[in-house]
Amino acid sequence: MSKLLPDLYVNTIFDIDLIALRNRGIDSIIVDIDNTLVAWETEYASKEIIDWFKKIKELGFKCCIISNNTKDRVVKFNKSLEVYAIHRAVKPRKKPFLKAIKFMNTTPDKTVVIGDQIFTDILGGNRLGAYTILVVPISKKEFFWTRIVRKLEKRILKKIEKVN
Ligand SMILES: [Mg+2]
Numbered sequence: 001m002s003k004l005l006p007d008l009y010v011n012t013i014f015d016i017d018l019i020a021l022r023n024r025g026i027d028s029i030i031v032d033i034d035n036t037l038v039a040w041e042t043e044y045a046s047k048e049i050i051d052w053f054k055k056i057k058e059l060g061f062k063c064c065i066i067s068n069n070t071k072d073r074v075v076k077f078n079k080s081l082e083v084y085a086i087h088r089a090v091k092p093r094k095k096p097f098l099k100a101i102k103f104m105n106t107t108p109d110k111t112v113v114i115g116d117q118i119f120t121d122i123l124g125g126n127r128l129g130a131y132t133i134l135v136v137p138i139s140k141k142e143f144f145w146t147r148i149v150r151k152l153e154k155r156i157l158k159k160i161e162k163v164n
Pocket residue numbers: 032033034035036115116117
């Protein structure tokens with residue numbers, strides 16, 4: 001159960017206090033694409049997202065995008081960002097997260113995992129031993145399976161609210 005709880009829950013990636021992350025000793029960012037950075041149907045990064053990546057680079061963070069989506073989608077999306085990228089990751093499997101850690105030459109305790117799904121991004125990040133941040137999904141347009149998972153997530157989030 002605790003592996004499903006994020007350390008932090010925010011509206012959008014823009015609400016993440018990057019300085020606070022750096023002050024926690026975090027030097028590397030693993031981030032999901034779909035519904036975290038852009039909506040499902042958005043092929044390219046928006047200006048705001050490109051600027052956000054510029055900002056994290058300026059602050060000295062290393063970054064890797066990890067997506068369960070196809071190579072085409074991930075490569076195209078990463079064109080304007082030029083960060084490490086892993087496609088068809090099969091999150092929450094540990095392997096892609098460990099690969100990202102290796103790319104960034106860091107350790108799990110210095111890494112944050114940011115994503116919109118508890119059962120892939122947050123579970124994967126927590127299993128790795130990273131700091132985890134859940135964001136509210138951007139688009140409501142989702143695959144059928146994702147919609148089912150959302151219902152389970154809602155139950156869990158209710159529990160988080162109770163604890164707080
Ligand atoms: Mg996602």
